[in-house]
Amino acid sequence: MVQRRIASVVKEECISALPTLIETITNSIESRGGHVKLAKNADDAREQVVALLRSHHVRRIVKSKSMTTEEIGLDDYLERDGFEIVSTDLGERAVQLAGDKPAHIVAPAIHFTREDFARLFREKEGAQVSSDPEEITKVARSLLRAKFLGAEAAISGANLLIAETGTVVLVTNEGNGRLGPSIPGLYISVAGVEKIVRNTSDASSILELLARSATGQSLTVYTTFTSPPQVAADGHRQEFYLVLIDNGRLSATKNFLAPALKCIRCGACLNTCPTFNCLGGHVFGDIYTGPMGVLWTSITQGVDKANEFSDLCISCGLCSSVCPTEIPLAEIISDVKSRGMNRRGRRISEKLLTSVEKLDRAACLSPRLWNKLSSSSLASPVMPILGLDRRRRALGVAHPLKFLDNLGAPDTTLIYFSDVFARYHNPAIAIHAKRVSNELGHNLYFPTSQVEAGMPYLSYGMVQSARRIAKKNIELLWEYVNLGYRVVVTEPTALYILREVYPRISPSKEADAIASNSYSLGSLVLEAVESGKCKLDKPSVGAKVFYHSPCHARAVEKTPYSQLLELSGYTVTESDVTCCGMGGTFGYKKGALGYELSMVVGKELFEQLKSFGEGIVTTDSSVCSIQMSDGAQKTSVHPLQLLKVLQ
């Protein structure tokens, strides 16, 4: 955590000093005989690179991993102009031979099988090779070795650029980034301006974090600091050019996309994103893919382009929680969606799904009438008219939750921040929360003036509305937190909102204080059990329980419920899928970008539930519970229902 904080601050400081850093690195490199070019956009960058290659009369080029050259479409451009440009990273070479584009920033050929690799090297390079990965690698090494040795120029990206020393830092596992620039007489590094850091101390705060987040290594195999110009043993100097790319980055420093410039291209957000993992980079992305792809496409090609796939984000928040430089990806993606929505207007389904609390309140005026209507045969044909999928059911309502316990002193009372599900649809959750709180020796007080948490507004890009809601809830909860009360939730999304979202969309010391005084009720139970203050009853030792931990729970804490259920004597099977696919209310929408996608994402969970067989199914998330019911026909309960605290 500390390392993430440091890296985030370092990147922030560097981004805010970019114009100065561009000047510093230019001076450092040029004073040593190298050259620096600043390219305004992709066209400019391509032309500058071609001009350099032409003026040096070179045709054969080797390239080491560089998403920035993909961003500017360099390979196609050079090939059209008669240059031979060879990507030397094994995955990128396969992608290049296939005439495809990278599917992932760290693993560009993640969508290819070993057979695809072998076929490409056989068909495009005439190699005799089986589909054994060892053999493919050996063949690729020898084919590419010839390209390296015959190269007249090397092009690489840069993971970092150190302004003070004019150093290009490149990390690779294969060694191509180290080998490529060691051979020819011309070396061009093409990098975005955001890669510049001030000094080695800045670089060190990022390098280990990058390796860990990208591939789980302590350090990438080769971390190479090249301080050009390099010289040969006979004193001959290699020509060095740094082509710095702006392409929207400098203007992004002044708008809502600024935090995205802290990105160190580790790929962790892609690896964790449930929809990216189902759909892959060719659907969820353009040149840059997945969560970071929404941000980088917005920076380099504009928000309209990013809006072509930003709706594939189901707002689970996992990307923000894993990002090593603390980029609030999920919130920025909401902003991107919001701009798209402002342009096209709100769809009827979006209007409806962001008015859930109002509708619930209206339905609760006569729960019997609503429940009759919503479960009648009339309901399902109406769903598609409203932009919702007919296979989903409208939820029944109960008399809304009004009261739990009296307000006592801060050390004996917990403040309940409910969600619409426990408040209007399933107050049994709140009743169990009260029971468990009482068993812990606390009152559970429910301040009725609280409003919905506001997640759907963020999911559909209505950031202003989400902000208004945040302000109301912050104002209300602050009254209690200021007096020393703790806030508890039963719905993980509510905790995610309090801890992660409100402090970002409505930053204030009050929001921060609420964030650090908010807990899932389960975590307080676990804390009390672990400190020996109480224990858990074991009503049915050995009974089988399947627990699914929701995305939003994992985005903010190590979920306590699996452990609590085990301590209660249950035999627990925990799902190992990242997301059920529901994505808040996303899975309610009809069509490919709604119900269908949600079912694709949820498929693995449904299979795990089926193979679990008979037993109790539990999850703390209301929407996961709906999804498990619709996708696997399993009824679930909230884990609090299975816990009994003994003093």
Place this chain on the structure above:
Amino acid sequence: MSHQSLHFAEFAEKCKELGVELVTGKEKTISQKLTSQVQRSEFVIFAGLPPAISDRFFALSGNKCREANKANLSTIASAQTCITYSTDLIAGSGSAVIVTNTLEERQATSLAPELIVFCRNPKVHHNVSDFLAAGRARLSPGTTLTIVSGPSRTADIEQILIKGVHGPKIVSVYVEEGAEN
């Protein structure tokens, strides 16, 4: 136990994890091991060795060896083993810091299928940050500093780990103890 010994123990552990052979000993032991290593190899290239050390190795291995700075690219590319030098090791990542001052030295340490990193009483740092903070990173113009953490590898094919893509497939670190630097 001193900090250095603790760091070295951690370095040794990490080497095991990465599949890096770690050889430690006094001058005689190291010389013997290196000689047998060189004898197994058809052609060895030296890159960035201090003159006294390369003289010693030349004496051990006769005409099987060549200095990278006195060889052309095709000669360098034909070497099976490269012996280079390091003054700094990094415990947490099992890395050796290699500084090359010429393109030929960089080529030699990149191209050979087998890399031997020779050190004499190296300074062992806890992690990269400590190494960079110690002010021992030479980033002067013309130099390339590489932190090498094990053999070259890829996981591009179905995420299966394979060693030896473009760089050395075998990496060994020889640490000579008790000698004057």
